[in-house]
Amino acid sequence: MSERLLMKGNEAVGEAAIRAGCRLFFGYPITPQNEIPEYMSRRLPEVGGVFLQAESEIAAINMVYGAAGAGARVMTSSSSPGISLKMEGISYIAGAELPCVIVNMVRGGPGLGGIQPAQSDYFQATKGGGHGDYRMLVLAPASVQEMADCTADAFELADKYRNPVMVLGDGALGQMMEPVTFSKPPVSVSELPPKPWATTGARGRAPNIVNSLHLENEELEKLNLRLEAKYRRMKSEDVRAEVIDCDDADVILVAYGTMSRVCRSAANMARSAGLRVGIVRPITLFPFPSEILSELAKKGVPFLVVELSLGQMVEDVKLAVNGASPVQFYGRTGGFLPTPKEILARMESVLKDRSQAPCGAVPER
Numbered sequence: 001m002s003e004r005l006l007m008k009g010n011e012a013v014g015e016a017a018i019r020a021g022c023r024l025f026f027g028y029p030i031t032p033q034n035e036i037p038e039y040m041s042r043r044l045p046e047v048g049g050v051f052l053q054a055e056s057e058i059a060a061i062n063m064v065y066g067a068a069g070a071g072a073r074v075m076t077s078s079s080s081p082g083i084s085l086k087m088e089g090i091s092y093i094a095g096a097e098l099p100c101v102i103v104n105m106v107r108g109g110p111g112l113g114g115i116q117p118a119q120s121d122y123f124q125a126t127k128g129g130g131h132g133d134y135r136m137l138v139l140a141p142a143s144v145q146e147m148a149d150c151t152a153d154a155f156e157l158a159d160k161y162r163n164p165v166m167v168l169g170d171g172a173l174g175q176m177m178e179p180v181t182f183s184k185p186p187v188s189v190s191e192l193p194p195k196p197w198a199t200t201g202a203r204g205r206a207p208n209i210v211n212s213l214h215l216e217n218e219e220l221e222k223l224n225l226r227l228e229a230k231y232r233r234m235k236s237e238d239v240r241a242e243v244i245d246c247d248d249a250d251v252i253l254v255a256y257g258t259m260s261r262v263c264r265s266a267a268n269m270a271r272s273a274g275l276r277v278g279i280v281r282p283i284t285l286f287p288f289p290s291e292i293l294s295e296l297a298k299k300g301v302p303f304l305v306v307e308l309s310l311g312q313m314v315e316d317v318k319l320a321v322n323g324a325s326p327v328q329f330y331g332r333t334g335g336f337l338p339t340p341k342e343i344l345a346r347m348e349s350v351l352k353d354r355s356q357a358p359c360g361a362v363p364e365r
Contacts, residue, residue, distance in 0.1 A: 002183045009147040010035035010174040013103055013167065014043060016148035017075050020155040021187040022101070023049035024074040026063035028056055028082065031115045032171035033105035036077040057082045061089030068098035069210040071198030073155055073189075077103035079171075080121055081112060084129070090164055091130030095212030095223065099158030101151065102136070103167045105174040108335050116335025117170035117258055122312035125168050126286040133224050135231050137165045137238065138285040140256040144178035150283075152184070157238065159193055161230055168285060170308070172258045172337070234287045241289035242281040245271070246296055249278030251347050254293070254317050255306045256282045258337070263306055266343035277347060285313070290320035297324035302354050304347055306338065307331045326354060 007015065014036050017025070025040040041051040054060035060076050067074040078086060083104045093100060104125065108118040123129070125138045137157055139150040147169060154165040199208050214220035242260075245267070246252055255263040260281040267277040280296070282289050297303070303325055305314040314329045321327055330346045332338050 002181050004179055004181045006177055007144060007180045008035055008175060008177050009144045009169060010105065011039050012144050012148040012180045013077070013151045013169075014039035015180075015182070016151040017101065017155070018043055018047055018049070019182060019184070019186040020073065020152045021189055021192050022073045022075050022155065023047065023189060024067045024072050025049070025051050025076065026054050026060040026067070026074070027076050027078065028054050028060050030057075030079045030082045032107055032174050033077050033079045033103065035174065036103060036105075057085035058089065061086035061093075064100050064102075065089055065093050065096070065098065068093060068100045069096065069199050071195040071200055073099075073159075073192060075101040075103065077105070079105045080107045080109050080118075083121065083124065087124075087130035090136070091128075091132050091134055092212045093164050094134035094136065094227070095132060096210050097162040097227075098164070098210065099155075099162050100164050101154045101158055101167065102164055103151070103169065106168065106170040108333065114335050115171055117172040117308060117337065118333065118335065119170060119257060119259065119308035120310070120312065120333065121168065122285065122307070122309065125166050126288070126316075134227060135234075135286055137161065137163060137234055137287070138168050139165065139240075140168050140283055140285050141173065142257050142260045142281065142283075144173070144176060145180050146283075147173060148180050148182065159195075161234065162197075163230065168257070170258055231287075238284060239287045239289050239291070240283035241292050242279070242283060243292060243296075244279040244281070245276070246278030246280065248276050249301055250276045251350055252278040252280060252296060252301055252303050253306060253343070253347070254280045254282070254303055254313070256285065256313065259306050259308055262338060262340055263343060266340035266347070269340055269344050270347060273344075275347065275351075282313070288316045288320070290316070293317060293320035294322065294324075297321040300325050302326040302328065302350050304343075304350050305329045306343055308337065309333060326350070328353070
């Protein structure tokens with residue numbers, strides 16, 4: 001029977017992780033994600049798991065490295081500057097081809113910034129924020145229900161690709177409360193897929209080696225090409241996006257996470273006023289739904305990208321559209337969320353620019 005609970009987004013992440021078979025959590029406190037380690041510290045001992053508050057973010061991610069290398073389902077969470085401290089370890093984990101889940105409840109920056117919601121970690125999450133040619137699969141939930149669903153899916157995808165997966169939320173999603181349904185029964189550790197590569201002791205078999213150090217040129221290039229093939233497979237098999245009312249749209253909004261919720265309200269207001277507005281909501285930020293946007297761009301309909309940043313995802317939208325349609329941008333930063341009325345006014349401006357632009361011209365963002 002499905003369970004329906006009223007939960008904070010951060011709490012939903014913790015419960016979903018435990019139900020997905022996560023039994024190890026290593027982290028360090030930072031607002032606005034503190035409810036995740038708090039929840040895990042209470043729940044993990046109840047299911048025979050281990051919670052450990054590390055002495056630093058750097059220590060926490062290296063504990064994740066060790067647990068993932070031993071074949072455990074393991075998770076860590078943090079917020080923006082804490083994720084920055086974890087980046088070296090994340091690169092090591094990706095290079096060693098180990099599955100784990102990393103949750104980033106984004107706060108404003110740069111530097112220590114503020115604790116209000118932001119989306120200014122997009123580059124860090126999707127472009128490989130650490131060193132080397134590596135990528136994480138990045139899921140961007142837009143509700144507390146999706147916080148739970150994406151966390152559960154993240155563990156499956158991490159095992160599928162032997163790769164770190166990031167769930168990218170923000171301070172608003174982590175703190176808001178909504179009903180959550182857990183429809184699947186909890187997964188026991190004994191039901192998890194086998195991991196014959198894990199370092200579980202070499203009794204009766206040859207030793208397994210977990211490592212990201214390759215001093216020979218040929219070996220390191222071989223690793224990078226294998227990883228690149230893995231990322232191509234992600235793009236082929238695991239792109240996720242929600243496309244809403246784009247068939248007859250005069251303008252298409254592109255937004256993810258918290259901003260997609262505001263854009264949906266703006267689109268409803270616009271439709272009520274006779275303005276046909278569509279929405280594309282990327283759910284995987286990597287792999288990015290480039291082909292979906294490319295197809296829609298063939299209609300020549302203008303796009304308006306809305307972000308809680310000074311413009312990051314807009315670059316991927318422009319690459320996907322490749323000049324076939326105008327792309328404009330609207331963003332707020334510092335912890336401010338645009339209102340639906342602000343976005344509606346900007347949509348009207350986009351359409352005005354479109355009607356006044358010379359044939360073939362693309363207005364500047």
